Amino acid sequence: MEQALAHYFRHLERAGLNPAPDWCPSRDPDVRPRTDLTLDPIRQVLEFGPGLQISEDTAGGVHSDHATHAMARVLVDRASELSGARLLEIGCGTGVLSVLAARLGARVTATDLDEHALTLAANNARANQVTLDLRCGSLLDPLDSQERFPWIVANLPQKPAPAEGLLPLANWGGPEGDELFQGLFDAVGSHLEENGRVLFFMHSLPHPRFLTRLQQEFDLFPLRWYLRWIERGEFGPLGDIFKERSREGISHLHVEGDEAALVCCIWMARLAQAP
Ligand SMILES: C[S@@+](CC[C@H](N)C(=O)[O-])C[C@H]1O[C@@H](n2cnc3c(N)ncnc32)[C@H](O)[C@@H]1O
Numbered sequence: 001m002e003q004a005l006a007h008y009f010r011h012l013e014r015a016g017l018n019p020a021p022d023w024c025p026s027r028d029p030d031v032r033p034r035t036d037l038t039l040d041p042i043r044q045v046l047e048f049g050p051g052l053q054i055s056e057d058t059a060g061g062v063h064s065d066h067a068t069h070a071m072a073r074v075l076v077d078r079a080s081e082l083s084g085a086r087l088l089e090i091g092c093g094t095g096v097l098s099v100l101a102a103r104l105g106a107r108v109t110a111t112d113l114d115e116h117a118l119t120l121a122a123n124n125a126r127a128n129q130v131t132l133d134l135r136c137g138s139l140l141d142p143l144d145s146q147e148r149f150p151w152i153v154a155n156l157p158q159k160p161a162p163a164e165g166l167l168p169l170a171n172w173g174g175p176e177g178d179e180l181f182q183g184l185f186d187a188v189g190s191h192l193e194e195n196g197r198v199l200f201f202m203h204s205l206p207h208p209r210f211l212t213r214l215q216q217e218f219d220l221f222p223l224r225w226y227l228r229w230i231e232r233g234e235f236g237p238l239g240d241i242f243k244e245r246s247r248e249g250i251s252h253l254h255v256e257g258d259e260a261a262l263v264c265c266i267w268m269a270r271l272a273q274a275p
Pocket residue numbers: 062063064065067068071090091092093094095096097111112113114117137138139154155156157169170171180
């Protein structure tokens with residue numbers, strides 16, 4: 001992991017980002033595809049986290065993965081700060097993170113572009129006896145202009161692909177992979193309370209210019225690092241695009257022998273304080 005982080009930091013530095021010396025604190029175990037999940041194939045119910053029962057739709061592409069789990073661990077770590085606070089999740093999917101945050105005592109508003117995902121989230125909220133304020137629409141569009149939150153959470157699509165249709169909507173981040181995040185952070189400042197924080201998942205495939213931009217506008221802290229190893233052929237023809245982007249320096253794959261991994265991180269961004 002040390003070597004993987006060193007290589008990833010060099011990739012980010014080439015894009016103008018300045019990794020801080022204390023950016024390597026916590027490392028989680030490596031992840032291989034879905035190995036840490038136990039999904040009942042008949043009921044499509046995932047036993048999740050501290051006693052959550054989450055229904056998914058793997059056929060419809062609305063399901064949780066390693067990133068959801070890593071984000072969930074961060075929410076649990078911060079349970080005492082979340083309790084009683086308002087929290088906004090952008091792109092809630094099946095609602096795992098929103099349901100978990102609500103179970104930890106947060107008052108949760110959650111948005112998604114996909115109405116089917118919102119139906120699953122509503123069902124999952126009911127099954128876990130919590131209330132979510134669910135809203136359909138893109139990114140921050142469903143909010144009133146004056147709504148502000150101390151916590152915003154986002155695990156958004158971020159795989160780069162040249163055109164729509166090469167990936168399910170739940171995974172496509174735009175041609176450079178960072179387009180949804182750029183859109184979110186264009187407007188996020190006006191929906192964050194003073195000292196508000198954004199927790200988000202990002203792997204090493206989107207263009208690094210996004211993190212560079214963020215470091216100029218926000219205080220940026222990595223909370224958890226891990227490697228997510230890729231199975232041979234897992235990304236189909238997109239695998240070649242990812243490798244080519246990595247050669248060009250606009251994505252990053254960590255390579256050991258004939259295996260490759262994404263470097264993954266849960267980040268926290270806080271509006272930079274005036275000096
Ligand atoms: C990778 S899934 C993550 C779901 C959930 N947050 C989790 O961690 O399991 C991304 C979600 O973002 C949603 N999404 C995609 N584009 C969006 C947009 N422009 N605005 C809001 N949600 C969007 C997708 O429908 C999908 O449910």
